Amino acid sequence: MTPVPISWYLLLAAVLFAIGTAGALTRRNGIAIFLSIELMLNAANLALVSYSRLWDDHTGQLVVFFVMAVAAAEAAVGLALFIAIYRQRRTIDLNRINLMRW
Amino acid sequence: MSDDLAITVAKMAVMLGIMFNVAPIMNWVERRAAALIQDRPGPNRVGPLGLFQPLADAVKFLFKEDLTPNNVDKPLYLMAPVLALLPAFSTYTVIPFGPDLTIDGRTVRLVVADVDAGVLLFLALSSLGVYSMVIAGYASNNKFSLIAGIRASAQMVSYELALTVAVVATLMPVGSFHLGDVVAYQREHLWMALTQPIGFLVFIVCAFAETNRLPFDLAEAESELIAGFHTEYSAMRFAAFFMAEYTSMAALSALGVTLYLGGWSLPGVDLQGWPGAALGVAVLVGKIALCMMVFVWVRWSVPRFRYDQLMRLGWKVLLPLALLNAVAVAAMVLAGWL
Amino acid sequence: METAVFALFAFLALGSALVVVVHRNPIYSLMSLVLTLFSVAVLFVLLGAPFIAALQVLIYAGAILVLFLFVVMLLNLQREESPGGQAAQRWAAVLGAGLFGGMLATLFWRTYREVDTAPLSERLVSLHALARALFEEMLLPFEIVGLLLLVAVVAATVLARRVEP
Numbered sequence: 291m292t293p294v295p296i297s298w299y300l301l302l303a304a305v306l307f308a309i310g311t312a313g314a315l316t317r318r319n320g321i322a323i324f325l326s327i328e329l330m331l332n333a334a335n336l337a338l339v340s341y342s343r344l345w346d347d348h349t350g351q352l353v354v355f356f357v358m359a360v361a362a363a364e365a366a367v368g369l370a371l372f373i374a375i376y377r378q379r380r381t382i383d384l385n386r387i388n389l390m391r392w
Numbered sequence: 393m394s395d396d397l398a399i400t401v402a403k404m405a406v407m408l409g410i411m412f413n414v415a416p417i418m419n420w421v422e423r424r425a426a427a428l429i430q431d432r433p434g435p436n437r438v439g440p441l442g443l444f445q446p447l448a449d450a451v452k453f454l455f456k457e458d459l460t461p462n463n464v465d466k467p468l469y470l471m472a473p474v475l476a477l478l479p480a481f482s483t484y485t486v487i488p489f490g491p492d493l494t495i496d497g498r499t500v501r502l503v504v505a506d507v508d509a510g511v512l513l514f515l516a517l518s519s520l521g522v523y524s525m526v527i528a529g530y531a532s533n534n535k536f537s538l539i540a541g542i543r544a545s546a547q548m549v550s551y552e553l554a555l556t557v558a559v560v561a562t563l564m565p566v567g568s569f570h571l572g573d574v575v576a577y578q579r580e581h582l583w584m585a586l587t588q589p590i591g592f593l594v595f596i597v598c599a600f601a602e603t604n605r606l607p608f609d610l611a612e613a614e615s616e617l618i619a620g621f622h623t624e625y626s627a628m629r630f631a632a633f634f635m636a637e638y639t640s641m642a643a644l645s646a647l648g649v650t651l652y653l654g655g656w657s658l659p660g661v662d663l664q665g666w667p668g669a670a671l672g673v674a675v676l677v678g679k680i681a682l683c684m685m686v687f688v689w690v691r692w693s694v695p696r697f698r699y700d701q702l703m704r705l706g707w708k709v710l711l712p713l714a715l716l717n718a719v720a721v722a723a724m725v726l727a728g729w730l
Numbered sequence: 731m732e733t734a735v736f737a738l739f740a741f742l743a744l745g746s747a748l749v750v751v752v753h754r755n756p757i758y759s760l761m762s763l764v765l766t767l768f769s770v771a772v773l774f775v776l777l778g779a780p781f782i783a784a785l786q787v788l789i790y791a792g793a794i795l796v797l798f799l800f801v802v803m804l805l806n807l808q809r810e811e812s813p814g815g816q817a818a819q820r821w822a823a824v825l826g827a828g829l830f831g832g833m834l835a836t837l838f839w840r841t842y843r844e845v846d847t848a849p850l851s852e853r854l855v856s857l858h859a860l861a862r863a864l865f866e867e868m869l870l871p872f873e874i875v876g877l878l879l880l881v882a883v884v885a886a887t888v889l890a891r892r893v894e895p
Contacts (some may be wrong), residue, residue: 311827355785370889
């Protein structure tokens with residue numbers, strides 16, 4: 291049983307990252323942008339775990355562990371921000387949250 | 393290779409046999425027990441003692457008209473019952489159900505998925521159960537269902553925390569995520585329920601919340617939300633939610649039994665070989681059945697919590713208790729008492 | 731066998747990732763992100779990281795995305811957004827992301843095409859070795875992440891609290 295080459299995993303990670311980037315740049319709904327960023331983080335995680343497999347070292351997996359913890363913190367604070375903004379503005383469409391722009 | 397496959401299939405057959413029979417049996421038990429507690433006869437027309445009632449119900453569910461209301465979000469509406477069944481029927485794979493067997497000179501561990509991170513796998517799969525409720529509530533296009541979905545998501549996440557912390561405390565003295573090791577530890581030492589009574593208590597309370605049973609069935613509170621997230625579902629789709637509820641109750645009971653009540657083992661009885669395996673399955677089923685009876689008993693004895701009370705209990709009582717328990721257990725493990 | 735599993739879940743991940751980005755209803759985006767995360771978790775198992783895979787499902791799919799779902803339902807965000815106006819901006823964004831992804835992919839392909847992967851070692855899969863690495867080499871980052879989570883909890887509570895008038 292030949293294992294799948296690591297380069298395939300890395301290619302997949304690159305493509306997922308690109309999809310996430312495109313989403314984060316084109317969407318206007320705050321939640322959708324947030325989801326796209328999570329997708330990018332996950333692509334990076336995939337690359338990290340691939341490296342961990344490639345070099346037979348745990349460090350990649352551990353960094354993924356930390357990325358997940360940071361993503362959890364980020365999600366909690368970000369969603370709280372969205373709720374606070376929604377209370378003020380009744381929308382989280384980023385095009386309409388332009389109070390600071392004149 | 394084909395031998396391995398056959399063994400895996402046989403192991404799955406044992407566990408699936410248990411899991412598939414839970415819902416029909418519990419259908420009867422729940423209604424008879426409720427009747428007993430409320431001092432009325434309960435279903436007693438179909439068969440002796442009403443024992444064939446589940447069959448009649450199954451036939452009814454199968455032949456009822458399968459309604460899909462207008463204006464529901466169709467793909468999600470159809471997906472939700474499937475999402476409910478998937479985690480309920482996959483978590484049992486990590487539960488060990490007997491001593492190691494030797495077949496043709498090979499040692500076979502009696503657990504379907506013999507993985508290192510067994511407990512984590514269980515928690516991961518069961519944490520996906522919340523999606524079915526939220527999605528069903530959203531897709532139904534009904535404000536009561538939507539409220540139920542919101543309630544379910546907040547409730548499940550809150551209680552999952554305390555549950556996970558309680559589970560972690562049981563793994564500390566064992567030093568392994570493998571449920572087989574947890575059972576092996578309890579065969580040599582005391583049952584975890586005796587050494588960690590507070591953790592056990594937290595686990596039980598969280599199990600009620602995670603399976604959406606009274607006193608925590610806020611997501612389907614009849615008096616407030618009609619039937620909550622499954623209001624718009626009928627026939628087999630409703631039956632799927634019903635089955636998922638009982639199956640996940642059984643799965644969580646199986647986890648509780650394995651972590652706290654010695655799993656398939658009996659204290660003082662050395663289970664070996666084939667008779668031991670058969671007895672192990674029987675002991676496990678018996679313990680699960682006892683837990684299910686507690687579920688039923690509590691359901692018909694305790695009134696429903698209010699939503700703010702539920703949240704307060706989860707965050708301000710159970711989570712601190714679970715954390716305290718974990719710290720205490722860690723200290724005792726360090727001191728070498730456990 | 732392994733190749734087949736990889737192909738299946740790689741395509742699942744790609745397809746659902748596209749839906750995440752393209753679908754206008756946030757609930758659908760969210761559910762397909764769950765599918766993406768699950769597929770990537772399966773790939774983690776193939777890469778010899780079952781612990782990370784379980785965490786991925788437990789933390790990401792089981793907790794973080796449920797939080798998202800909660801907020802989407804609470805704010806009742808069914809419809810997308812203003813059209814955004816500038817089509818040129820969108821095309822530029824897609825083009826830029828495509829170029830960047832292409833660059834990354836070329837880089838990866840050139841660097842690692844020739845590299846043969848060693849067979850999966852027992853040590854890499856073992857939970858024990860992972861725990862040792864985490865609590866010995868990475869103890870300080872671990873503690874810092876704990877602190878970060880605490881700060882995030884406080885911040886989220888303060889931000890989301892309803893201000894009394």
